[in-house]
Amino acid sequence: MRVALFVTCVNDALYPATGVAVVRLLERLGVDVDFPAGQSCCGQPQYNTGYRYETEPLLRRTAAAFAGYPYVVTPSGSCAAMLREHYPRIGRRAAAEGRGSELAELADALAPRVYELTEFLVDVLGVTDVGAYFPHTVTYHPSCHGLRSLRLGDRPRRLLAAVKGLDLVELPQAEECCGFGGTFAVKNPDVSAAMGADKLRHARATGAEVLCGADNSCLTHLGGMLRRQDAPLRTLHIAEILAATQEEPAR
Structure with a gap:
């Protein structure tokens, strides 16, 4: 199984050990992990602040970065929710404003393939015991x-x-x-x-x-x-x- 890691900008900038841990964990479970270099911020800060139009280029960039991957796994519930819930809303709004269906099509193609790490482990891989040891x-x-x-x-x-x-x-x-x-x-x-x-x-x-x-x-x-x-x-x-x-x- 091949997946793309969406590491998120917070992890990339402040918590690289989390991204490394995701790769170690998934590879231990037999998953091939790619890191598409084209990924960047998903646009959640802009969107939450009300800059919806400024978020649209980031939707396009994110959709392009993860095109072709059957699964996109991220260690962030908030970023997963941005891609799965808010991207389609942005796309529908653009279509309703008469600006075409491009954004809606990109968002709808990406959203179903996005998984937060724990739901990917449990729902897709079907595991709860991942072979971890943490005596605390x-x-x-x-x-x-x-x-x-x-x-x-x-x-x-x-x-x-x-x-x-x-x-x-x-x-x-x-x-x-x-x-x-x-x-x-x-x-x-x-x-x-x-x-x-x-x-x-x-x-x-x-x-x-x-x-x-x-x-x-x-x-x-x-x-x-x-x-x-x-x-x-x-x-x-x-x-x-x-x-x-x-x-x-x-x-």
Whole structure:
């Protein structure tokens, strides 16, 4: 099986270890992984800020970068939701404005092939035990896009529960937003910080060593707050846990 990795700009710029972990994990499971060099930002920041027309060239670029791949896998629920939900909306809007069907056709051809990492593992590969080893206590934060847009449900927790040595503890009020929300954190910093503080209070109460998530944008927000608190809890993307083995442990 051959897939394309959509690493996302946040991971490319700030968390390259997450992209490396995705490749290690998928290759261990017998998947051939390509990294199309033409990929760039999906346009989510522009789109969420109201610059819909400025997002359209990025839709075209992304569709071209991943053309021909049966599966596009990304370790980001928010970027997966952008490609699967918002790209088709952009295309339909352009068609309704009388600007042709090009964008709609590109978006509709791409969207069904896009998978967030955990749903690809569970739904496409049909695995929950990926052969990982991570001897730590972990609690899992479900990001809003994964929870509400992609409806990942218990897929990430099922994968974590199968990791050898891992003690998974439930996060109280897990379904509450962490407060990041991309541009929301920039426009509403006080509210964002208060929401993040609530999330971290619940996470620290679990006694976990690691706060895990499937989206590094949320973990950037929460990890920054944890560092300022000098807390023993640390953040880590689920891909890095699932890629870890006794021979190659996570950082």
